[in-house]
Amino acid sequence: MASPLTATAINCSLSSKGRKSSTDAMIAVLAEHFAEEDVSVGDPIRIAAHKVRWGVRSDEGDGDEWPKIREKILASDILIFGTPIWMGQPSSVAKLVLERMDAFLSEVDDAGRMPSYSKVAVAAIVGNEDGAHHVCSQLFQSLNDVGWTIPAVAGCYWVGEAMGSVDFKDLAHRPRKVTETAKMVAANAAHLARLLKHAPYPG
Numbered sequence: 772m773a774s775p776l777t778a779t780a781i782n783c784s785l786s787s788k789g790r791k792s793s794t795d796a797m798i799a800v801l802a803e804h805f806a807e808e809d810v811s812v813g814d815p816i817r818i819a820a821h822k823v824r825w826g827v828r829s830d831e832g833d834g835d836e837w838p839k840i841r842e843k844i845l846a847s848d849i850l851i852f853g854t855p856i857w858m859g860q861p862s863s864v865a866k867l868v869l870e871r872m873d874a875f876l877s878e879v880d881d882a883g884r885m886p887s888y889s890k891v892a893v894a895a896i897v898g899n900e901d902g903a904h905h906v907c908s909q910l911f912q913s914l915n916d917v918g919w920t921i922p923a924v925a926g927c928y929w930v931g932e933a934m935g936s937v938d939f940k941d942l943a944h945r946p947r948k949v950t951e952t953a954k955m956v957a958a959n960a961a962h963l964a965r966l967l968k969h970a971p972y973p974g
Contacts, residue, residue: 776964778805778849780815780895781840783865785857787819793929793939794853797895800945800953801851801927807954808961810849816840818864825867829874837871848964849891850919852910856898856930861906869910875917882974885918889971891964892919893956896928897939903928920967922959927952 780802784792795815802812821840824831830838844850854865861869875885892914896903907926915921929939929949 776808776810776848776961776968777846778802778810778812778851779844779847780812780851780853781844781868782815782817783819783852783854783862783868784817785819785855785862785864787817791940792855793897793941794855794895796940797897797927797929797949798851798853800949801893801895801957804953804957805849805851805961808957810957810961810964812851813843813847815851815853816843818868823867823871825870827870827873829871829878841871845886845890847890848968849893849960850914851893851895852914853895854906854910856896856900856902856906859900859902859905861909865910869913869917872914872917880974884972884974887914887918888974889967890919891922891960891967892925893922893960894926894928896926897930898928899931899935899938900933901930903930920963922956922963924952924955924959927956 780798782794784794798815821836823837824835854861894910911921931937
């Protein structure tokens with residue numbers, strides 16, 4: 772029997788509140804398929820709804836809420852990193868999160884392992900213009916730099932027609948390819964996370 776795993780999802784949408792975003796919708800697609808792999812995904816954390824201060828330390832003081840979010844992320848086996856595409860880039864909120872994780876570089880254990888070692892990260896990306904591959908490349912390079920492991924086929928994304936106005940959350944039918952990709956992302960991430968949970972990196 773496969774070991775149960777947990778995943779934490781973060782939503783790096785620019786808005787702090789309001790109705791569910793397309794990033795929420797894509798995270799939900801992945802959560803659906805992670806459930807099939809016996810991975811429990813908690814409610815997404817909308818970063819903009821929290822007081823996460825700019826900086827590169829794990830605690831920037833003055834009411835900084837990143838430490839609690841950091842704790843939830845590192846308590847899980849898998850990170851689902853959700854971001855919309857803005858101007859062909861990950862959102863500024865996504866970049867804020869990546870910059871806060873820079874602190875991992877100096878938080879190594881006696882074997883030189885960062886807190887994120889032996890944990891897996893995947894991406895949930897949405898946008899109305901091309902740029903998903905570019906955003907994946909930025910996220911995965913940055914996440915790998917601070918210790919996360921990226922599995923094969925780690926990005927599930929949807930981009931609408933250039934200059935279009937339809938959002939992923941408003942589609943009448945989910946594209947078949949998105950479903951197929953989400954299933955593969957979940958299966959690969961769960962497989963890799965189980966391997967690393969039982970045999971962590973030596974450092």
